[in-house]
Amino acid sequence: MIDVHNITKRYGHHTAIDRVTFSVAKGEVLAFLGPNGAGKTTTMRILTCFMPATEGTARVAGFDCTDHPLEVKRQIGYLPETPPVYQELTVTEYLTFVGQLRGMAGPTLTSALDQSIGRLELGAVRHRLIGNLSRGYRQRVGLAQALLHDPPVLILDEPTVGLDPKQIIEIRELIKSLAGSHSVILSTHILPEATAVCQRVVIINKGRIVAEDTPEQLSARLRQSEKISLTLKFCPADCETKLRAIRGVLQVLPGQGGGTFLIECELGRDLRDELARVAVMNQWGLLELRTVSMTLEDVFLQLTRHEDHSTETTETTVSMASPENQDR
Amino acid sequence: MTPVQAIIGKELRIYFVSPIVYVVGAVFLLIFGLLSYLYVGFAGAQAIQLMQMQGGPAQINLNDLVFRNLFASMRIVLVIILPILTMRLFAEERKLRTFEFLLTSPLRVTDIVVGKFVSVFVIYLGLVGLTTLVPTILMLFSDFDWNPIWTGYLGMVLLGALFLSVGLFASAVTENQIVAAFVSFGMLLTIWLIAGLGSLFGDTTAGHLISYLSYMEHYERLVRGLIDTSDLVYFGSGLVLMLFLTHRVVESTRWK
Numbered sequence: 001m002i003d004v005h006n007i008t009k010r011y012g013h014h015t016a017i018d019r020v021t022f023s024v025a026k027g028e029v030l031a032f033l034g035p036n037g038a039g040k041t042t043t044m045r046i047l048t049c050f051m052p053a054t055e056g057t058a059r060v061a062g063f064d065c066t067d068h069p070l071e072v073k074r075q076i077g078y079l080p081e082t083p084p085v086y087q088e089l090t091v092t093e094y095l096t097f098v099g100q101l102r103g104m105a106g107p108t109l110t111s112a113l114d115q116s117i118g119r120l121e122l123g124a125v126r127h128r129l130i131g132n133l134s135r136g137y138r139q140r141v142g143l144a145q146a147l148l149h150d151p152p153v154l155i156l157d158e159p160t161v162g163l164d165p166k167q168i169i170e171i172r173e174l175i176k177s178l179a180g181s182h183s184v185i186l187s188t189h190i191l192p193e194a195t196a197v198c199q200r201v202v203i204i205n206k207g208r209i210v211a212e213d214t215p216e217q218l219s220a221r222l223r224q225s226e227k228i229s230l231t232l233k234f235c236p237a238d239c240e241t242k243l244r245a246i247r248g249v250l251q252v253l254p255g256q257g258g259g260t261f262l263i264e265c266e267l268g269r270d271l272r273d274e275l276a277r278v279a280v281m282n283q284w285g286l287l288e289l290r291t292v293s294m295t296l297e298d299v300f301l302q303l304t305r306h307e308d309h310s311t312e313t314t315e316t317t318v319s320m321a322s323p324e325n326q327d328r
Numbered sequence: 329m330t331p332v333q334a335i336i337g338k339e340l341r342i343y344f345v346s347p348i349v350y351v352v353g354a355v356f357l358l359i360f361g362l363l364s365y366l367y368v369g370f371a372g373a374q375a376i377q378l379m380q381m382q383g384g385p386a387q388i389n390l391n392d393l394v395f396r397n398l399f400a401s402m403r404i405v406l407v408i409i410l411p412i413l414t415m416r417l418f419a420e421e422r423k424l425r426t427f428e429f430l431l432t433s434p435l436r437v438t439d440i441v442v443g444k445f446v447s448v449f450v451i452y453l454g455l456v457g458l459t460t461l462v463p464t465i466l467m468l469f470s471d472f473d474w475n476p477i478w479t480g481y482l483g484m485v486l487l488g489a490l491f492l493s494v495g496l497f498a499s500a501v502t503e504n505q506i507v508a509a510f511v512s513f514g515m516l517l518t519i520w521l522i523a524g525l526g527s528l529f530g531d532t533t534a535g536h537l538i539s540y541l542s543y544m545e546h547y548e549r550l551v552r553g554l555i556d557t558s559d560l561v562y563f564g565s566g567l568v569l570m571l572f573l574t575h576r577v578v579e580s581t582r583w584k
Binding site for chain 2: 045048049050051052070073074076078080081082084085086087088089093097098100101102103105129145
């Protein structure tokens with residue numbers, strides 16, 4: 001449904017996104033994950049034909065974003081970072097305007113309006129001026145706008161910002177329910193959100209894609225060692241040395257609270273029974289023993305932190321390349 | 329309903345929900361009324377003077393004494409007031425981030441520019457329409473020729489359309505409404521002063537050419553009751569040029 005191939009966007013000397021390539025299948029929900037300023041919004045703006053890419057091609061539903069912008073725009077429902085609402089209009093007036101812009105009229109428009117208002121539970125405020133609504137309601141009006149014409153492709157820039165926890169869950173459920181019939185790209189920097197609603201995650205940092213996979217596989221792939229948390233009731237001075245002496249243990253780190261250790265062991269080796277045996281034999285009073293799996297949060301931090309080391313090289317390449325580009 | 333109609337409807341709705349139209353309209357009508365009152369008062373005083381000198385009832389020409397002066401004075405009023413009406417058109421959309429929404433909706437930039445221009449032009453026509461009360465009331469008490477009044481109104485409509493298109497352009501170049509108003513104010517005054525620059529060159533080709541660029545002589549001819557094709561061409565092409573430039577500016581913001 002969405003095909004992005006090697007797109008680059010430069011603002012003068014600043015490269016906002018650098019050779020980004022990804023694709024979204026029909027009915028798939030893809031999360032765009034990255035710290036602020038990573039290039040998520042820029043990518044979305046290119047896909048929605050708000051601005052053209054400096055290089056590369058982006059296609060939505062088979063239409064090229066540069067050559068057939070009107071066709072692309074018809075296929076897309078877009079929620080920008082700030083909900084694009086007019087404060088002087090009521091919710092109904094605003095959504096009617098949005099429908100008219102999309103060429104809807106009469107009963108089609110009325111039923112789309114009712115459906116969209118129902119989906120986002122805006123019934124109670126439908127005749128109120130948007131300017132008098134709270135941030136959460138405005139965000140929902142923005143979402144209603146994107147869903148109004150039931151587009152095959154939805155592009156949502158941080159859809160749950162400004163909502164309360166209950167609403168966040170409702171919106172996530174809504175997005176999940178759209179999967180299958182709609183292709184959705186949503187950007188977020190809230191990691192549980194990506195795990196909760198998306199089949200696939202693209203992590204972007206400093207304008208480049210650093211990882212792309214399912215949430216589970218991402219954390220599995222990036223796990224370089226197994227980690228086991230061990231809590232003991234008694235820990236004599238030599239217990240750390242004894243733990244380290246077990247075959248396969250790489251490192252023993254003090255964990256949170258007294259008597260807790262974080263034991264790092266070689267990949268693919270489950271040392272839990274061995275650790276239990278040693279603990280029982282030495283009568284340390286084994287309280288807890290469990291494996292620690294890496295959360296998406298850890299993956300994310302690891303990936304983006306890892307990037308920092310290579311930043312310098314990236315930036316020199318960019319500045320070396322730019323005079324050449326200006327000549328062209 | 330076409331996208332252009334949708335934009336016109338939305339703009340009109342916002343104009344009437346926000347206080348701009350009421351404030352600008354009130355000031356515009358107040359000044360028009362005051363000026364009419366003053367010019368009628370002056371005409372009356374002159375009539376009394378003439379009566380005392382001649383000793384009989386004097387014939388005064390309302391077309392010359394009232395309407396020509398009134399239309400001439402409206403130039404400066406329009407220069408000051410119309411930028412306030414147009415300043416929000418694009419600047420507000422950019423400030424509120426609805427600009428991105430408009431440009432990602434399936435409509436052409438031309439639709440947006442034309443829709444916005446037509447909406448503000450309709451409001452201006454409404455205000456100008458209300459001012460016809462003044463000649464209608466004067467008609468009850470005196471006799472005058474309606475033809476120069478119609479051409480005067482045509483002049484005011486054309487001049488207003490040109491000013492609104494300049495204001496629309498100024499609004500597209502910035503996201504600050506005050507800056508937008510000030511830019512259009514500055515542009516309108518500059519085009520006004522070009523007439524003075526032209527007269528410096530005297531009766532030469534260059535002088536005529538430069539004067540032609542200013543709206544002054546074109547408007548004056550219409551107020552005097554003359555309809556000249558070259559004046560209509562001037563207003564028409566000026567309007568199209570400004571709308572075209574607005575289109576380019578809106579389009580180019582996407583490339584930045």
